[in-house]
Amino acid sequence: xxQTVPSAxxxxxxxxxxxxxxxxxxxxxxxxxxxxxxxxxxxxxxxKIYTTFYPNSPQxxxxxxxFQTLLVPDDEKSQxxxxxxxxxxxxxxxxxxxEANFYPSSPELxxxxxxPSSHYSQSPVDDFFHYVKKEPYPSSPxxxxxxxxxxxxxxxxxxxxxxATSYSxxxxxxxxxxxxxxxxxxxxLLENTVLDKQIKQESTVDFGNLxxxxxxSESLRRLLEDDFKESQPEAEVSKPKDHQLLREVLRDTSFQxxxxxxxxxxxxxxxxxxxxxxxxxxxxxLMRENIEPVFNLAIExxxxxxxxxxxxxxxxxxxxxxxxxxxxxxxxxxxxQFGLAEPLPEQWEMNGSSLAALSEEDFTRRSPQGxxxxxxxxxxxxxxxxxxxxxxxxxxxxxxxxxSSGDMSDDDDEEASSSQAxxxxxxxxxxGGSHIHLWQFLKELLASPQxxxxxxxxxxxxxxxxxxxxxVKVARLWGKRKNRPAMNYDKLSxxxxxxxxxxxxxxxxxSQRLVYQFCHxxxx
DNA sequence: GAAGAGGAGGTTC
DNA sequence: GAACCTCCTCTTC
Numbered sequence: 001x002x003q004t005v006p007s008a009x010x011x012x013x014x015x016x017x018x019x020x021x022x023x024x025x026x027x028x029x030x031x032x033x034x035x036x037x038x039x040x041x042x043x044x045x046x047x048k049i050y051t052t053f054y055p056n057s058p059q060x061x062x063x064x065x066x067f068q069t070l071l072v073p074d075d076e077k078s079q080x081x082x083x084x085x086x087x088x089x090x091x092x093x094x095x096x097x098x099e100a101n102f103y104p105s106s107p108e109l110x111x112x113x114x115x116p117s118s119h120y121s122q123s124p125v126d127d128f129f130h131y132v133k134k135e136p137y138p139s140s141p142x143x144x145x146x147x148x149x150x151x152x153x154x155x156x157x158x159x160x161x162x163x164a165t166s167y168s169x170x171x172x173x174x175x176x177x178x179x180x181x182x183x184x185x186x187x188x189l190l191e192n193t194v195l196d197k198q199i200k201q202e203s204t205v206d207f208g209n210l211x212x213x214x215x216x217s218e219s220l221r222r223l224l225e226d227d228f229k230e231s232q233p234e235a236e237v238s239k240p241k242d243h244q245l246l247r248e249v250l251r252d253t254s255f256q257x258x259x260x261x262x263x264x265x266x267x268x269x270x271x272x273x274x275x276x277x278x279x280x281x282x283x284x285x286l287m288r289e290n291i292e293p294v295f296n297l298a299i300e301x302x303x304x305x306x307x308x309x310x311x312x313x314x315x316x317x318x319x320x321x322x323x324x325x326x327x328x329x330x331x332x333x334x335x336x337q338f339g340l341a342e343p344l345p346e347q348w349e350m351n352g353s354s355l356a357a358l359s360e361e362d363f364t365r366r367s368p369q370g371x372x373x374x375x376x377x378x379x380x381x382x383x384x385x386x387x388x389x390x391x392x393x394x395x396x397x398x399x400x401x402x403x404s405s406g407d408m409s410d411d412d413d414e415e416a417s418s419s420q421a422x423x424x425x426x427x428x429x430x431x432g433g434s435h436i437h438l439w440q441f442l443k444e445l446l447a448s449p450q451x452x453x454x455x456x457x458x459x460x461x462x463x464x465x466x467x468x469x470x471x472v473k474v475a476r477l478w479g480k481r482k483n484r485p486a487m488n489y490d491k492l493s494x495x496x497x498x499x500x501x502x503x504x505x506x507x508x509x510x511s512q513r514l515v516y517q518f519c520h521x522x523x524x
Numbered sequence: 525g526a527a528g529a530g531g532a533g534g535t536t537c
Numbered sequence: 538g539a540a541c542c543t544c545c546t547c548t549t550c
Contacts, residue, residue, distance in 0.1 A: 435537080437540075471527085484542070489527085495541060497529065502540095513527060513550075 309333065319381050322352025334377050340370030356382060359462040382524060438495050439504050439522060441481055442466070445474065452477075459515065464523020468514040 309315075313333055315326040322330065327350060331343040347366040348355070356378065363378075364371035436444075445452040446466055455470035455477070468474050471489035479487025496516060499505035508517045517523070 482541085487542080491542060491544090493528070494530085494543085498541075500529095507528090511528085511549095 316352075317381075318352070319356045319378060320353045322355065324349060324351050327352055327355050331374065334374055335370060338370060338373050338377075340367070340373060343367060343374075357462050359460065362462075436481065438478065438492070439499060439518065441478060442474075443518075445477065462523075464518030464520070465508055466516060466518075467512075468516075471514060 309330075313326070313329050315322055315330060319330075328343070328345055328348055331348055335341065335343055343366075358375070360372060360375045362371075363375035367374060442456065445456045446458055449457060455473040456466060456468050459465045459467050468489075471492075475487050475489040475492045478492050479485055496505055500507070503519050504522050505516050506519055508515050
């Protein structure tokens with residue numbers, strides 16, 4: 001009959017997926033020295049952990065456990081510790097009912113489990129240990145099973161205070177007001193999506209087998225009690241400091257000798273890891289799915305920052321529209337924001353278009369100390385504006401528009417359907433890397449000079465001028481991507497030339513072999 | 525000879 | 538129908 005008690009730091013080592021997702025990194029060697037700020041964050045968003053004991057024993061209906069009293073102080077029962085008290089079942093009813101009726105969601109049983117408010121039977125901890133003593137392991141036909149349910153609940157965010165206040169509590173005092181103002185809608189989104197829901201995971205382990213690894217039940221009892229005492233002062237059940245039992249188990253390497261197991265060597269992590277191409281593709285898709293919402297949030301925040309600054313300085317969000325005075329105003333403002341030296345006006349006598357065309361080297365030449373930062377900030381501005389402007393106004397036929405483009409992603413899954421207003425905008429409408437435009441592919445190669453710098457590289461990044469250094473290799477890569485083994489540079493270049501008519505690419509002013517130039521805004 | 529330019533028809537989605 | 542792919546001829550470097 002199942003019983004749920006606070007996990008007291010115990011994590012059944014049976015479901016590695018669950019384990020990996022919820023693993024307390026502080027358990028690793030040296031992990032106790034967590035970054036204090038991180039620890040604070042964990043305290044605010046503390047997972048609720050439910051552990052259910054349900055012995056497969058006919059005697060269990062006699063148990064009247066008081067785990068709640070034993071392991072959970074009264075003042076905590078309503079916080080992070082949950083004891084599920086099920087109705088008492090007779091031995092017959094227990095035997096007649098399958099485990100699936102109790103825990104259909106257990107990994108072996110694979111159905112969903114009731115919420116933490118559901119009820120299960122109980123058993124006293126003393127009787128539990130008595131039972132352990134009476135029934136020698138592992139020969140007992142009745143094994144205890146432990147089911148741990150982890151509810152990742154936004155405890156810190158679900159306080160009566162506003163989301164912004166809760167979030168700000170994680171920050172330094174001087175940041176509070178800013179973050180309250182700037183992150184409120186981001187937090188609102190997070191609350192409405194992820195944090196508003198409990199994420200439930202569970203695992204089941206044969207407790208009997210687990211206990212058999214201990215010399216006697218007293219040692220386990222002692223460990224559990226010590227663990228609970230240690231967690232008492234903080235009144236936090238699942239703090240990183242907990243999991244004493246697990247710590248002990250992890251430190252105990254006797255099992256390695258017992259089962260002739262060698263420790264896993266993670267040293268390879270620092271080295272080269274080769275992945276099969278299909279797996280790599282799946283990983284990229286998974287990464288995209290995970291990162292895209294965050295990326296969109298960042299873009300939104302970036303746009304707001306740009307708007308705020310535009311209002312403050314009275315300048316256009318489009319850098320190419322800036323006058324010389326606007327340029328100077330923006331440079332001064334950005335320099336102050338980043339604590340850079342005041343820009344010398346004589347170095348920056350130009351309008352916004354000229355500024356936007358400067359390369360990073362140009363910036364660094366004019367401002368050796370902060371040129372890189374200023375250039376990066378301008379790129380962000382251009383990207384933020386293009387995101388907004390292209391989605392609102394830009395049409396493929398009107399490339400004369402002074403809108404700039406933000407090819408924010410070099411992802412190979414991008415698609416530029418003619419029905420879309422923004423051909424440079426990343427989309428995820430189709431998975432896989434086969435549907436990609438040649439110009440996007442070339443930009444993808446150009447974006448990874450470490451990998452592909454030997455076959456294609458930028459000559460002038462700001463103007464979108466690039467050179468194909470190894471036409472055979474580029475063609476081979478393109479053919480591989482498009483699953484066209486017969487691809488060669490002759491065909492690839494024919495496709496590039498098709499871009500001349502479409503206004504995507506052009507030959508450079510001084511024609512050079514294997515040198516092409518992206519048209520605006522594709523050069524961004 | 526390699527690469528560029530461009531016409532024309534075919535293929536895939 | 539768009540976006541290539543393929544083949545071709547001619548030109549340029």
